[in-house]
Amino acid sequence: PAAKQIRIKEAVDCRNTRVKVFGWVSRHRVQGKDMMFVVLRDGTGHLQCVLNDRLCHTYDAVTLTLESAVALYGVIKEVPAGKTAPDGHELIVDYWYVVGKAPGGDDAITNRVNEESDPSLRLDQRHLVIRGDRASAILKVRARVMRAFRDHFDVCGYHEVTPPCMVQTQVEGGSTLFEFDYYKEKAYLTQSSQLYLETCLPSMGAVYTLSESYRAETSHTRRHLSEYTHCEAEIPFISFNDLLDTIEGMVKGVVKRLWDEPATRAMIKQLNPTFEPYTEPFVRMRYEEAIAWLNEHGKKRAEDGKDFEFGDDIPEAPEREMTDAIGKPILLTHFPGPIKAFYMPATKDDPRVTESVDLLMPNVGEVVGGSMRIWDHDTLLAAFKREGLNTDHYYWYLDQRKYGTCPHGGFGLGVERFLAWITDSFSVRDCCLYPRFVGRCKP
Numbered sequence: 048p049a050a051k052q053i054r055i056k057e058a059v060d061c062r063n064t065r066v067k068v069f070g071w072v073s074r075h076r077v078q079g080k081d082m083m084f085v086v087l088r089d090g091t092g093h094l095q096c097v098l099n100d101r102l103c104h105t106y107d108a109v110t111l112t113l114e115s116a117v118a119l120y121g122v123i124k125e126v127p128a129g130k131t132a133p134d135g136h137e138l139i140v141d142y143w144y145v146v147g148k149a150p151g152g153d154d155a156i157t158n159r160v161n162e163e164s165d166p167s168l169r170l171d172q173r174h175l176v177i178r179g180d181r182a183s184a185i186l187k188v189r190a191r192v193m194r195a196f197r198d199h200f201d202v203c204g205y206h207e208v209t210p211p212c213m214v215q216t217q218v219e220g221g222s223t224l225f226e227f228d229y230y231k232e233k234a235y236l237t238q239s240s241q242l243y244l245e246t247c248l249p250s251m252g253a254v255y256t257l258s259e260s261y262r263a264e265t266s267h268t269r270r271h272l273s274e275y276t277h278c279e280a281e282i283p284f285i286s287f288n289d290l291l292d293t294i295e296g297m298v299k300g301v302v303k304r305l306w307d308e309p310a311t312r313a314m315i316k317q318l319n320p321t322f323e324p325y326t327e328p329f330v331r332m333r334y335e336e337a338i339a340w341l342n343e344h345g346k347k348r349a350e351d352g353k354d355f356e357f358g359d360d361i362p363e364a365p366e367r368e369m370t371d372a373i374g375k376p377i378l379l380t381h382f383p384g385p386i387k388a389f390y391m392p393a394t395k396d397d398p399r400v401t402e403s404v405d406l407l408m409p410n411v412g413e414v415v416g417g418s419m420r421i422w423d424h425d426t427l428l429a430a431f432k433r434e435g436l437n438t439d440h441y442y443w444y445l446d447q448r449k450y451g452t453c454p455h456g457g458f459g460l461g462v463e464r465f466l467a468w469i470t471d472s473f474s475v476r477d478c479c480l481y482p483r484f485v486g487r488c489k490p
């Protein structure tokens with residue numbers, strides 16, 4: 048009889064009909080002489096499949112291996128929902144064949160890599176690791192997170208843009224630039240699309256991008272990658288307070304979108320059982336208060352074991368300890384100019400500090416960095432001088448302050464850090480397809 052080709056997520060609508068399903072063998076088990084169970088995976092879900100009698104006596108059945116690609120034909124039958132058939136149905140197979148056999152024995156996938164494998168081996172074998180339950184679930188949540196950001200910005204009236212990744216300017220300091228030869232000229236991989244987004248304001252109004260950013264980070268940490276996906280936005284005619292509200296509204300809005308989608312909520316719950324959307328106002332704290340908090344709680348500077356002082360950068364470890372102790376998202380604001388980027392304006396009432404913000408999340412630390420931008424031409428020129436930057440390369444950025452300048456601000460969110468927070472992953476390395484960091488550029 049005829050069989051309609053379906054994907055596993057469509058099985059629920061095809062009960063009692065004969066179907067054909069392609070997929071990979073995720074698990075299999077032989078029961079007695081005449082019965083074999085296969086859990087098939089096709090990216091849209093898992094399906095328990097039952098092979099009876101002569102179907103389990105063939106050479107292919109006896110030598111079936113995990114991760115082989117197979118085609119299974121049969122009727123979808125309703126069964127009580129349980130551990131093996133979570134969707135309340137299974138496929139009673141009446142015909143099947145192997146499409147692409149995976150090796151068994153020494154070269155079996157579980158011998159190549161498994162949960163117990165050394166982390167560096169797991170990274171070498173990441174193309175196989177991503178087939179696993181947790182890794183594939185994180186990648187699927189990632190796809191939904193990217194879509195949720197796009198939907199959020201779309202509803203809020205932002206336009207998406209695609210800025211260049213090959214550039215001749217720096218945004219976040221010279222020490223983390225990847226430099227390369229661009230037809231005999233010096234060029235860099237972009238650290239941030241911010242400067243380009245700023246040029247789009249008079250053309251399109253508020254804009255955003257989901258692009259790759261590159262940082263030649265030398266530190267081995269659980270939250271630094273050399274290449275990461277950067278969600279950046281820029282908004283004209285706003286105040287610093289508007290910017291803080293925008294960041295808070297975006298994080299809450301995107302989480303709500305994910306949570307309101309039953310399939311996404313189920314994936315997040317599977318990865319991070321205690322996750323709950325945070326609906327209270329985020330804590331707002333000034334840099335100076337954070338320094339006081341660290342000293343009151345006995346945190347010391349790593350270099351000399353002394354108290355933190357105004358002007359110190361707050362390193363990753365004490366930052367996370369503070370965020371975890373407070374246990375709530377924190378909008379940390381008003382950082383001193385010297386520890387922040389050249390484009391950040393000083394506040395009117397206290398020129399020692401800038402209109403800048405980091406959003407800190409429990410378990411991860413900084414997830415968003417943002418600020419207002421210096422919008423006066425001569426003040427920006429002076430900032431370039433102070434930073435020792437050659438303004439020739441920034442003529443287009445300075446023109447922005449010449450042809451109809453306006454107060455504006457924006458921010459950048461690290462998609463992998465956001466995912467590490469949502470999925471409770473220890474490292475951002477588990478939150479991207481193929482992580483890039485010091486010493487790792489494969490697969």
Ligand code: 4AD
Pocket residue numbers: 218219238239240241262264270271272273274275277279280413414415416417418457458459460461462463464475
């Ligand atoms: O704080 P950052 O460096 O800020 C900027 O690049 C601004 N120009 C963004 C803007 O205002 N448009 O980076 C922003 C965010 C960080 O908060 C962090 O989440 C992420 O990008 N990030 C990294 N993620 C992974 N690996 C790295 N090496 C990262 N560096 C920054």
Ligand code: MG
Pocket residue numbers: 405413415416
């Ligand atoms: Mg930052």
